[in-house]
Amino acid sequence: MSASPRASSPASSNGSEPVGAAFILKKAVLSALVALGLFSLMVGVRTEAGQSGQLEYWTRFGELASLVGAVFIGSIVVELLRMWLGPRGGLGSFVPSSVQNGMSVAGRYLAPALLIFTFLVPVIFYNQRYILDLGILVLTYVMLGWGLNVVVGLAGLLDLGYVAFYAVGAYSYGLLSTTFGLSFWICLPLAGILAAFWGVLLGFPVLRLRGDYLAIVTLAFGEIIRLVLINWQDVTGGPNGISGIPRPSLFGIPLTPGEGGLASMLGIPFSPTHRIVFLFYLILALALLTNWVTIRLRRLPIGRAWEALREDEVACRALGINITTTKLTAFATGAMFGGFAGAFFATRQGFISPESFTFQESALVLAIVVLGGMGSQLGVALAALAMIGGFELFRSLEVYRMLVFGLAMVLIMIWRPRGIVGHRAPTVFLEKSKSISSDLVKEGHG
Template sequence: MTSSTSELTHVSRLPGVAFILKKALISALVALVLFSLMVGIRTEAGPTGQLIYWTRFDDLAILVLIVFVGSIVIELFRQWWGPAGTTRSVPQPLQTALDFAGRAIPPLLLIFTFLVPVIFYNQRYILDLGILVLTYVMLGWGLNVVVGLAGLLDLGYVAFYAVGAYSYALLSTNLGLSFWTCLPLAGILAALWGVMLGFPVLRLRGDYLAIVTLAFGEIIRLVIINWQSLTGGPNGISAIPRPSFFGIPLTAGEDGLAARLGIEFSPTHRIVFLFYVILALALLTNWVTIRLRRLPIGRAWEALREDEVACRALGINTTTTKLTAFATGAMFGGFAGAFFATRQGFISPESFTFQESALVLAIVVLGGMGSQLGVALAALTLIGGFELFRGFDQYRMLVFGMAMVLLMIWRPRGLVGYRAPTVFLKRSEAISSELAREGRG
């Protein structure tokens, strides 16, 4: 009787059909006003200087209809999910399936990633896209150390990406060093710049920290543009050497890897090799990050993220904690930059703009700050998923923005907002039972 009464009370509190339709109409009206000039009417300057315009009212009507229907669906979902932030209990079989899926996704995703070059060997576009996604996964995991674990908002992460790329390009072209020799050097130089950034921002927090890191990224970009004698300026650096397989070049000559293995040479061999190189670098970044989280420095990062004042009160040296976070994240960014340089064979300042920092930060935030799996899924979604909209150039960024807004409404803590604690009480049950006995006594 009590359960039926509560159900009736719950149903009586739900908004009616008129309320849902009114809310959907208001949302559609707002969409109509916003999209009228963005989509409905397009203008451009004609050859004689006069203004030319054309209309796309059919596309505008489709977008407004999508907003109208979407508003109704969201409101119905909220009613089903429960009022005032309460949620309905999930059935046990469904909860078990969700838990199993959460445990099965990481190994399945890793196995599929290993098999991508085998499955899509003859599809160059998918291989190149996979390399791009893995590059952003590595960048996301590197920035996740600074933003997700240490709680330091960094808007200039692209600076370390650029330092790693230009370090490898300059060392390889001027000194003739190989990729495997320049790779650790690029990471060390990027980590050094991370420490240089960390010193001025030791006492800054929040918005002030974000502004300084943003300025740091712009300073690095402007230095690259204006120091033409070293970096080539706007012309960039070309003819960057490709990596080799333990000293064996991946070329069509007699000393190439294909000739030594006795197989027919194919340009795809180099793409597959680069795919596994960036995969190994990304897995190394993931492994080091997970190991660091379990060490005292990782716990210090998380304490700093939660409350810096309490962190100081516990006796933690916040200076070294911040500097190690900046240096570690910068080192991984330098590794990714070195790979980017050898992958492209040409770099220029246009590849290291603020938009790259914003994209990597969006990957970290949407994936769930501090979550390794969430960052990987967010990179796959934002980089790989939105390639499906490449043919819709006029709507691509619109869909991108709408998807981020919806995701923040649906999952405000990111795709994988839950993070397993790094410290456990091994005798929690025994301690609780002892305390219960003491209370009874």
């Protein structure tokens, strides 16, 4: 059997079901009718408020006709493509297997190449503030993605309120530094510990819930934290937030102009870019710490227990694994990294308010984890780059930005339903590390 499956598939599809011109036309007409129904009111009739507030409307049958025509022709094209590419084609078959093999080879060198490039970004783009800021933003989300990956990807617990821990971290640093004048480097671990503490506090009551119920409760927790931040005016400043949060120092040396600043100590002229570069390397170091700890944890019994929990909770109980504490440690670890990222966010912005910690952020970080491939460190980093960087890339498209972005996400999920990096790498091996197909890896039940 040397024939490729693709060569035989059109024949089988023709044999098994009648795919003729009539079938395609029928489908296209049906799609066109649906389009007509949808667009006749959305596009066909244009309404506006007139000058004295009265309703003005006019018809646009030309545009309507062209839209319906486009759907009709598009539907025929899609059907023809489907015929050529075989019955089960999907979008995966647009990528030939040779290219996919090449991609897996490239994947081995991708992570180191990406890392080296990231280190060089401040050198290459020293004068482009926009790119440096974007890099910092992307790295912040890479870190958040890696943090949430512990909870969602490894332990299989669907957490829709991750932003709560980000907020706890940010407010911890904001309040500790403005009230007690503590430095960033003291506050950073404190922010992580406090976030982990809140993670455990949330975990205790909710971890007996599973699946959808857990997701809803964590969602509510995220909202509760935000509402507390808005309404507890005496402490958090309410909607006004906290301003004047101290900028980070290089182990006590401030990055300011004039005497005692880093620039004058090194004898170089001061530039505001120094701080941006410093922030870039700071978040890079924090993200790499997250990555390193996660990779180490996966190879330790606790990390294996997280993955086992995702695979089969009942079997874990039979093997003497305490499910409650195992889930709590996953929650606390993820929350701690969220707290670190939050502290960084606060020191970068210098100002925080509850507006920065909406559900939108939780959803974005979760999308990064799911898109990247749950459990994969490289996948999450790529997804963060694609989501945050890609969103910036489409800025020129203005109002269509969300549309194009949404379409891109849908296409990726059709092409790779288990994320960019779908397979799982074993944590321990005797002879050879064989990556495990995503079909076998469970997603967890919450």
